Amino acid sequence: MMLPVFLGSVDQSVLASALPTIGRDLGQVHNLPWLITAFLIASTALTPLYGKFTDIHGRRAAMLIGLAVYMIGSLACAASPNMLMLIGGRVVQGCGAGGLVVTANMILGDIAAPKERGRYYTYFSLAFMTAGGSGPALGGWIAEHLHWQMIFLWNFPLCAVAVAIALTVLRRLPRRERPHRLDVMGAVLVIAASSSFMLALNLGGIRYPWLSLPIVGLLACALVLGAGFIVRLRTAIEPLIPIAILSDRAARLAIAAHSFGWGAIIALNVFLPIYLQSALGWSPTSAGLSLVILMLTLNSTAGLSSQLLGRVRRYKLLPLCFLVVGVGAVVALASSADSMTSLELEIILFLIGIGFGPTAPLTQVALQNTVSVHDLGAALGTMNFVRTLVATIMIAAFGAIVLAQVPLGAPRGTLTQSFLGSGSLTAFSAVFLAIAAVLAFSFVALLLLEEKPLADAQAL
Numbered sequence: 277m278m279l280p281v282f283l284g285s286v287d288q289s290v291l292a293s294a295l296p297t298i299g300r301d302l303g304q305v306h307n308l309p310w311l312i313t314a315f316l317i318a319s320t321a322l323t324p325l326y327g328k329f330t331d332i333h334g335r336r337a338a339m340l341i342g343l344a345v346y347m348i349g350s351l352a353c354a355a356s357p358n359m360l361m362l363i364g365g366r367v368v369q370g371c372g373a374g375g376l377v378v379t380a381n382m383i384l385g386d387i388a389a390p391k392e393r394g395r396y397y398t399y400f401s402l403a404f405m406t407a408g409g410s411g412p413a414l415g416g417w418i419a420e421h422l423h424w425q426m427i428f429l430w431n432f433p434l435c436a437v438a439v440a441i442a443l444t445v446l447r448r449l450p451r452r453e454r455p456h457r458l459d460v461m462g463a464v465l466v467i468a469a470s471s472s473f474m475l476a477l478n479l480g481g482i483r484y485p486w487l488s489l490p491i492v493g494l495l496a497c498a499l500v501l502g503a504g505f506i507v508r509l510r511t512a513i514e515p516l517i518p519i520a521i522l523s524d525r526a527a528r529l530a531i532a533a534h535s536f537g538w539g540a541i542i543a544l545n546v547f548l549p550i551y552l553q554s555a556l557g558w559s560p561t562s563a564g565l566s567l568v569i570l571m572l573t574l575n576s577t578a579g580l581s582s583q584l585l586g587r588v589r590r591y592k593l594l595p596l597c598f599l600v601v602g603v604g605a606v607v608a609l610a611s612s613a614d615s616m617t618s619l620e621l622e623i624i625l626f627l628i629g630i631g632f633g634p635t636a637p638l639t640q641v642a643l644q645n646t647v648s649v650h651d652l653g654a655a656l657g658t659m660n661f662v663r664t665l666v667a668t669i670m671i672a673a674f675g676a677i678v679l680a681q682v683p684l685g686a687p688r689g690t691l692t693q694s695f696l697g698s699g700s701l702t703a704f705s706a707v708f709l710a711i712a713a714v715l716a717f718s719f720v721a722l723l724l725l726e727e728k729p730l731a732d733a734q735a736l
Contacts, residue, residue: 277380278403279438280339283346283431284376285404287369288312289411289571290427292546293564294419296553301424304359309478309675312546313668314363317470318370320664321463324516326375327657328458330382336446338379340439346372347435353428365428378660383446385644385652398582404575411571412549416564462508462516469501470668477676517658526646529725531659534639537599537632537718539666540606540711541574544628546671550678551704556616569622573629574636581634582641592727595634599719602631603712610708614701632715635722645728670714674707 291311299305330338349369356362384396418426476494480486509515521527545567552563581594605627612620640659647655 277383278399279434279441280343280376281380281400281403282407283343283434283438284373284380286407286411286431287315287373288542289407289545289567290415290418293412293415293549293560293567294424294427295546296550297419297560298362298424302359302362305679307359307363307478308679309671310359310363310474311366312671313470313474313675315366315370315373316664316668316671317467317474318367319374320470320661320668321467321516322371322374323378323660323664324657325458325460325463326378327382327655327660328514329375330379335379335383335386336442338375339442339446342372342375342379343435343439343442344372345369346376347432348372350428350431350435354425356425369428374660378656381640381656382652385656398579402575402579404571404578407571410568412545412564412567413561414564416549416560416562420560457512457514459508459512459514459516462505462512465501465505465508466516466665469498469505470665472498472501473669474672477672480676517661518655521647521655521658524646526726526728527643527655529721530639530642530646531662532721533635533718533725534643534659535663535666535718536714536721537635537639538663539670540715540718541628541632542667543670543674543707543711543714544570544606547674547678547704547707551613552621555613555701555704566618566621567625570625570629573626574633575629577630577633578636582637590727591638592722592725595638596719596722598631598634599715599722600631602628603715603719605631606708606712606715610705610712613705613708632718635718639722642725642728666714670711674710677707678703 295308295311298311299308326338326342329341346369349365349367349372352365352368353362354365356365380400384400387396414430415427418424418430472494476491476498479494480491484490505516509517509519522531548567548570549560549563552558552566553560558566577598584591584594605624609616609621609624609628612624640656643655643659644652
């Protein structure tokens with residue numbers, strides 16, 4: 277399961293370092309956020325469906341489907357001659373990736389009790405750490421020395437190995453089948469609502485004035501479709517997000533802390549390479565290498581802290597203290613964005629990684645500890661749904677802020693330091709401050725989360 281976790285988590289970090297190069301090559305700078313948000317929208321909508329699908333047909337079937345669709349999407353991205361087809365390929369990729377990490381986490385829930393899952397989370401942390409450490413540098417190096425299309429092809433051997441293992445080893449998994457109804461209508465509504473909102477952010481202030489009829493119409497559509505999604509959640513026999521899970525206070529707080537924290541980290545992974553290359557003039561390789569320290573420290577502290585979860589009673593104390601450090605580090609990043617040195621950046625990224633790392637395993641274990649084993653797939657699917665939805669909204673909103681000064685129809689070769697000028701530093705400072713605020717929301721949710729004793733194997 278470390279292979280699917282690696283594939284599902286390395287995608288964004290590899291691509292983020294190459295975004296400025298893709299924008300300059302294809303000459304469609306304003307559509308760059310869609311390369312991330314299209315992927316996240318698709319995975320957001322399908323992740324809960326994967327969660328229920330695994331309960332119906334087993335974990336192995338869901339994993340094989342996710343890997344196959346992910347590979348098809350990667351081929352489509354690599355063959356894309358323009359931005360429109362590339363965005364379409366990213367949608368297909370997201371449809372496959374939506375099942376990789378969540379299915380792996382459900383398999384972990386099948387084979388380990390909540391009290392032991394923190395120890396097993398170390399294996400996943402190694403995969404996350406490898407993905408986070410190698411992804412930015414690999415993406416920057418490929419974009420600078422090869423071609424950005426290779427970003428979508430290099431992982432095919434790993435996909436093939438993962439398929440082979442899923443066909444053999446996963447036969448031994450215990451089966452806990454439970455009938456479910458897949459809420460396809462709910463998935464369609466959330467995709468439509470999210471897409472309308474992203475389009476409004478993407479076009480507002482650039483192609484149309486913010487108060488123009490097209491933008492207001494898109495925002496109204498997003499509002500109506502979002503309301504329809506909420507109504508669907510309350511009326512469907514088995515909604516996309518189970519109301520029973522969201523009605524549990526501990527589950528809500530665990531999901532909120534997890535989603536806001538990871539949303540902030542994903543946003544940093546996307547916008548830091550753009551900031552370093554576009555505002556400070558760094559090369560793609562240098563920008564990618566600079567992010568290695570963030571993901572290495574984040575995932576190493578996540579793995580180390582997960583060892584303590586089943587051994588200490590006050591398991592929230594360490595993550596809370598470290599999260600304060602993380603929020604302060606992001607604020608420092610925002611305040612010094614116009615005069616950042618390499619050493620200052622590495623220190624700040626080191627502190628951000630340490631700051632959020634312990635929160636990641638705690639929130640997953642806390643959620644698994646509060647739901648029944650039969651609802652485990654739906655609960656983890658819900659957590660991943662909310663996390664990717666938060667990240668999608670953040671990336672779309674922050675992308676609109678950063679790219680607001682780039683004129684529509686800008687020629688190839690834009691998104692450079694000389695083109696954007698000093699105005700981009702102000703935009704990036706505002707984005708980093710907003711990310712710090714989102715990370716602070718994660719702290720508040722974690723602070724309010726009840727420290728329930730972790731169940732052992734006998735309690736399941």
